[in-house]
Amino acid sequence: MNKPAEDAGSQSRSNQTVLTDVQVKLLAGLNREAVDLVNSRFAAARDLNLYDLWEHVGEQEVIFRPPRWPADTTPEHDRWLRQLQSLELKLDMHVLGRLRAGDLLAFGVRLPLRPSTVPTPIPPGLWYLVAFDMDKRTAEGNSWSYQEVRVISLRLMVPSHRLEIATALSIIARQLESEAEASDTRPTGGKGRPSHSHTTAARTSHIDLAADRPVAPAPDTVSGLPIAEVVLPDDSKPLRDARPGPWSVMPEIEKELRRRAAAVPKECLKTWALESHHLFKWAEKRFKRDEAKKAANPPSLGWLRQKLSDVYYELNPESERPRKPRSKS
Structure with missing residues (x-):
């Protein structure tokens, strides 16, 4: 009809x-x-x-x-x-x-x-x-x-x-x-x-x-440029206890971790093993050593996991730390 x-x-x-x-x-x-x-x-x-x-x-x-x-x-x-x-x-x-x-x-x-x-x-x-x-x-x-x-x-x-x-x-x-x-x-x-x-x-x-809502810059860009191409301010705070060198990208990886934890809904993965793997891949694609720009290669996965694990569990209290296996006497 x-x-x-x-x-x-x-x-x-x-x-x-x-x-x-x-x-x-x-x-x-x-x-x-x-x-x-x-x-x-x-x-x-x-x-x-x-x-x-x-x-x-x-x-x-x-x-x-x-x-x-x-x-x-x-x-x-x-x-x-x-x-x-x-x-x-x-x-x-x-x-x-x-x-x-x-x-x-x-x-x-x-x-x-x-x-x-x-x-x-x-x-x-x-x-x-x-x-x-x-x-x-x-x-x-x-x-x-x-x-x-x-x-x-x-x-x-x-x-x-x-x-x-x-x-x-x-x-x-x-x-x-x-x-x-x-x-x-x-x-x-x-x-x-x-x-x-x-x-x-x-x-x-x-x-x-x-027009319904202003669009903010993407979290890993500044004014449309990748973070690796942006000169960071001199007073950028170094990663806690990591003692990064002048070219270290570890502070930027921590920023990404904190951004993912603060996102709504939270973007951090369920375990530190998965999240550290994601951050390692993220850093691999965005950072490469460049003498002219004083940019460094991303850290190894083991170093990243060691230095940022406390930050991850601080930001994700619902995730349990894996228990270390008991050593055989």
Whole structure:
């Protein structure tokens, strides 16, 4: 009986070229609630009933990791590392499937960066054209690339709101397609990143989306630059009892740990073994020795675990310290 009205509504949505106020507000609300992409790996582990196994394998990989890894390695550590990589690949593919299905909505900072850059929604179809890196929180393709990717599940949204979101994402996808077609005849700037500017319609929808709330700089960036490229003030406090050298990045790792503990919801992982592994990977990707910038290599995992364990348990009192095995007399 209502079929003609439904058909008319569908036709109207298919012809829509600009986001409505309702769609802008819905996307702005989802943008505020979106969490770090890495959190989706935990949801995937629960969906696949692999959480306990993943946690156990992660702890064993950290426990058996040689102090000088990857320069030194052992068969036992290699075995646990392969199991961990296999599990995380399975979890990441589950996340990718949800992104492509539109069950999980992602927001990312579009590259190249501009003064007006703000987080924007990533349409589901784009996940067939980009390669995403869970640990780096990036999605990279020939025409579209994003960093600082965050996600939010749409499972609990009412059907009418999901329909509005789907319509909005289709509009954004068409804008991106038009932008790519317009740039085909223009030279590209950089590897895999076009030098074209955003279209007026796309830029307007992106700015309107963020107008509901000012967007703060990402926690690991300052004015759009990675922390490794920012000169720290001379009075930055050194890590407690760590006695870092003038080039040490340990204070920055402690800052990241404190940020993760203060986040709402808390981002710290369940155990120090898992959290230290995450911080080690985070530091590996962000810091590299540079004589000109006086930047240092990240510390070894063993040193990081030794120096920051007290900070972790101070910030996460709900986590129990592992008991040391009794020595045999």
